[in-house]
Amino acid sequence: MSDRRVFRTAIVPGPPRPDTFGKIRAWWGGWPIGQLAFLAALAFLGWLFVSNVLGTMARVGILPGFGFLSSSANFEIGESAIAFRAGDTYLRAITAGLINTLKVSLLGCVLATILGVVIGVAGLSRNLLLSGLVRWFIEITRNTPLLLQLFFWMALAKALPAPRQAPALFDAIFLTNRGVFIPSLSLEGAPFGILAVFALAGALGGALLLALRLSGRLTRGTGIAAVVLPIAAILILLAFSGARPVAQVPALAGFNIRGGLNLSPEFAALLTGLVVKFSALIAEIVRAGIQSVGAGQWEAARALGLHDGQIIRLVVLPQALRVITPLTTSSYLDLTKDSSLAVAIGFPDLVSIINTTANTTGQSMEALIILIGAFLTINLALSALMNVYNNRVALRGSSR
Amino acid sequence: MTIASPRLVQTLRTGLFGTRANTLITVATLLLLSQILPPLFRWAVLDATFVGDATACTREGACWAFVTAKLRFILFAFYPTELIWRPALVILLLAAILTASALPRFWGRPLLVAWPITILACWLLMQGTFTSTPIASNQWGGLPMTLFVWAVCFAAATPIAMLLALARRSTLGGIRTFSVLYIELMRGTPMVGILYVAMLILPMALPDALSLDKMLRAIVMITLFWAAYIAEVIRAGLQAIPTGQREAATALGLGYWRTQRLVILPQAFRIVIPGMVNLAIGFLLATSLLAVIGIFDLLNAARASAADPQWLGFYNEAYLVVAILYFVICFGASRYSRWLEKRLASGGKHS
Numbered sequence: 001m002s003d004r005r006v007f008r009t010a011i012v013p014g015p016p017r018p019d020t021f022g023k024i025r026a027w028w029g030g031w032p033i034g035q036l037a038f039l040a041a042l043a044f045l046g047w048l049f050v051s052n053v054l055g056t057m058a059r060v061g062i063l064p065g066f067g068f069l070s071s072s073a074n075f076e077i078g079e080s081a082i083a084f085r086a087g088d089t090y091l092r093a094i095t096a097g098l099i100n101t102l103k104v105s106l107l108g109c110v111l112a113t114i115l116g117v118v119i120g121v122a123g124l125s126r127n128l129l130l131s132g133l134v135r136w137f138i139e140i141t142r143n144t145p146l147l148l149q150l151f152f153w154m155a156l157a158k159a160l161p162a163p164r165q166a167p168a169l170f171d172a173i174f175l176t177n178r179g180v181f182i183p184s185l186s187l188e189g190a191p192f193g194i195l196a197v198f199a200l201a202g203a204l205g206g207a208l209l210l211a212l213r214l215s216g217r218l219t220r221g222t223g224i225a226a227v228v229l230p231i232a233a234i235l236i237l238l239a240f241s242g243a244r245p246v247a248q249v250p251a252l253a254g255f256n257i258r259g260g261l262n263l264s265p266e267f268a269a270l271l272t273g274l275v276v277k278f279s280a281l282i283a284e285i286v287r288a289g290i291q292s293v294g295a296g297q298w299e300a301a302r303a304l305g306l307h308d309g310q311i312i313r314l315v316v317l318p319q320a321l322r323v324i325t326p327l328t329t330s331s332y333l334d335l336t337k338d339s340s341l342a343v344a345i346g347f348p349d350l351v352s353i354i355n356t357t358a359n360t361t362g363q364s365m366e367a368l369i370i371l372i373g374a375f376l377t378i379n380l381a382l383s384a385l386m387n388v389y390n391n392r393v394a395l396r397g398s399s400r
Numbered sequence: 401m402t403i404a405s406p407r408l409v410q411t412l413r414t415g416l417f418g419t420r421a422n423t424l425i426t427v428a429t430l431l432l433l434s435q436i437l438p439p440l441f442r443w444a445v446l447d448a449t450f451v452g453d454a455t456a457c458t459r460e461g462a463c464w465a466f467v468t469a470k471l472r473f474i475l476f477a478f479y480p481t482e483l484i485w486r487p488a489l490v491i492l493l494l495a496a497i498l499t500a501s502a503l504p505r506f507w508g509r510p511l512l513v514a515w516p517i518t519i520l521a522c523w524l525l526m527q528g529t530f531t532s533t534p535i536a537s538n539q540w541g542g543l544p545m546t547l548f549v550w551a552v553c554f555a556a557a558t559p560i561a562m563l564l565a566l567a568r569r570s571t572l573g574g575i576r577t578f579s580v581l582y583i584e585l586m587r588g589t590p591m592v593g594i595l596y597v598a599m600l601i602l603p604m605a606l607p608d609a610l611s612l613d614k615m616l617r618a619i620v621m622i623t624l625f626w627a628a629y630i631a632e633v634i635r636a637g638l639q640a641i642p643t644g645q646r647e648a649a650t651a652l653g654l655g656y657w658r659t660q661r662l663v664i665l666p667q668a669f670r671i672v673i674p675g676m677v678n679l680a681i682g683f684l685l686a687t688s689l690l691a692v693i694g695i696f697d698l699l700n701a702a703r704a705s706a707a708d709p710q711w712l713g714f715y716n717e718a719y720l721v722v723a724i725l726y727f728v729i730c731f732g733a734s735r736y737s738r739w740l741e742k743r744l745a746s747g748g749k750h751s
Contacts, residue, residue, distance in 0.1 A: 027573040028572070028573040028574060029570070031572055035572050035575055038575065042578065050605075052604060052605050052606065053604040056604040126415065127415065127422050127429070128411075128412065128416055129416060129426050129429045130425050139727075140727065143681070143685075143726065143727045143731045144723045144726050144727055144730075145686070145688035146688075147689060148688060148723055148726070151719060152719055155715050337589075340590035343592060344692050351592050351593065354596075358596070364596075364600035364601060365600075365601055365604075368596060368597055368600065368601060371593050371596070372585075372589050375593065376584075376588040379587075379588040
């Protein structure tokens with residue numbers, strides 16, 4: 001108790017805490033006027049460019065601003081997730097393009113990851129033939145332009161046989177010159193609310209898992225319960241609502257193929273191109289990640305009596321993921337950006353619709369601002385998401 | 401090749417049939433290859449047409465006669481035939497300067513001077529200087545176009561990138577913020593978007609007195625775009641230099657610029673050279689996007705060659721030629737990058 005007094009006497013006034021202005025000044029650093037002059041010069045240059053653009057637009061008689069978004073777009077969109085007809089607004093057209101971009105990017109990331117991991121692991125095989133094959137696959141895809149590969153896939157998609165002659169894989173997948181037909185799963189007789197229930201149940205299950213994990217009560221039992229309960233809820237609800245999931249398998253009917261899900265040749269070519277190119281990149285990352293875990297780790301884990309599956313799950317993967325995650329993140333970002341090459345093969349993604357919009361309205365500045373803004377948003381969101389995951393992977397490594 | 405055979409046979413045997421799983425994988429892979437390779441071989445060799453014109457070619461096999469007939473167009477596109485030695489010389493010049501840049505023996509001030517001179521020489525050659533008719537850039541194309549745009553943009557972007565990287569690590573808040581915003585903006589935008597800016601916005605934004613043709617506009621925007629990527633690589637190199645270096649330089653009385661120029665940057669560049677080579681490979685592949693805005697780079701020239709009414713539709717052959725060209729250049733460069741990395745990591749002491 002009496003020790004406290006000793007400390008009290010030792011208090012000396014420190015340097016004054018910098019106020020807000022002082023903090024800003026410290027952040028702004030030296031050479032304050034010069035910096036301001038530099039930034040002012042840049043702003044002036046920017047203003048010059050913008051006023052030139054506005055001047056040109058005024059001369060051609062185009063009103064600057066985003067008002068054109070609500071006027072009607074007189075072009076068709078080849079394929080779109082939301083209904084679009086010529087005459088709908090530009091806003092709707094651009095939204096359709098954005099959805100197409102998101103669709104192909106998301107699917108591309110997922111499929112490229114799966115294929116990339118498989119190829120990366122195959123490349124580590126001790127089998128000379130397999131690892132050599134993987135090596136060549138990776139070198140060829142890495143060292144030729146993506147656009148060239150897209151042209152190749154597009155030519156291939158166009159050269160496929162007509163639906164009547166098309167070979168069927170497992171009687172369910174048709175590769176034709178009118179696109180790729182795959183089996184689909186849909187809900188028949190389901191009111192729109194069912195979809196909301198799906199989303200809700202999924203979110204609930206996810207939240208439950210997260211809560212369990214954060215409170216440290218995540219065990220095998222509670223984990224399974226958190227997954228099974230929402231699924232059971234959905235199934236019970238479905239049984240009562242009268243809706244049932246219907247699997248549709250495409251089949252030849254007359255000159256065309258009916259049923260199932262039809263991927264257009266452009267979409268199929270773009271997706272294939274992106275997946276092949278980026279699976280090679282991800283395979284390299286996976287290989288580097290796994291090789292970054294030293295042989296000593298394997299030996300030590302074996303000495304502890306773990307079997308191969310356990311070693312990979314408990315020892316190798318947590319360490320490899322620390323190398324893999326940030327690199328894969330930038331691959332995902334590149335994939336999303338490279339999906340813009342769709343414009344070269346005629347898939348109506350965001351870029352190609354923006355291009356059409358700019359050409360038909362003359363509002364190129366506004367259109368490109370939308371384009372750049374959309375990609376920046378997607379990129380920032382994706383990297384924020386992956387950062388959260390990366391922090392988790394990294395934290396786990398450092399805390400245990 | 402019989403010297404190593406006992407060991408080779410041993411390696412092959414364990415590598416292919418070492419364990420039961422291994423044998424299974426070998427058989428499965430061979431099965432897969434047997435599905436792919438024979439049809440490919442039949443297309444490329446057995447059913448292929450090597451000489452003749454389009455009528456001699458069948459749809460079953462490759463038409464290599466097309467390649468011999470159109471190779472000049474794929475390589476040089478619409479450049480006037482009688483002056484073809486000029487773009488050919490450009491390829492040689494660029495190949496020479498690239499080779500010199502690749503050899504550590506030549507690294508130094510003369511090389512830095514040689515780069516702008518070479519680029520200027522290429523520019524004059526392509527433009528048809530000293531001929532009666534100047535050749536506008538919309539007649540350029542093919543391999544020299546790809547290499548030229550790539551070399552100019554990379555060479556011009558590097559100094560900008562150096563300044564951006566220094567700015568991003570600087571203590572000056574305003575400059576640093578600008579650099580961060582610039583780099584993130586560029587890196588968040590797809591290159592196609594940047595090319596559209598060059599196509600659609602730049603002509604409106606520049607004053608009328610300063611009208612650039614399509615290729616120049618593309619070069620300007622690509623330079624600004626690549627600078628952001630190179631800046632990030634250089635920044636990684638700057639971060640790897642211990643602070644003691646800067647402090648020691650300051651203690652010796654060197655100012656900021658002299659510290660950077662004499663102490664920090666030479667060390668940083670040594671670290672980032674392999675990374676820059678990898679970037680350069682990616683950029684060379686990315687120049688193919690010029691096709692999107694209608695510039696006849698190598699890829700677009702190949703596509704146009706197969707759209708010739710006389711030789712309609714031999715896209716596969718055209719693309720294959722281009723793919724092989726890209727592959728040879730980029731594969732060679734990536735091997736070089738690996739060699740350099742090893743050399744810099746092990747030696748690193750030469751100047």
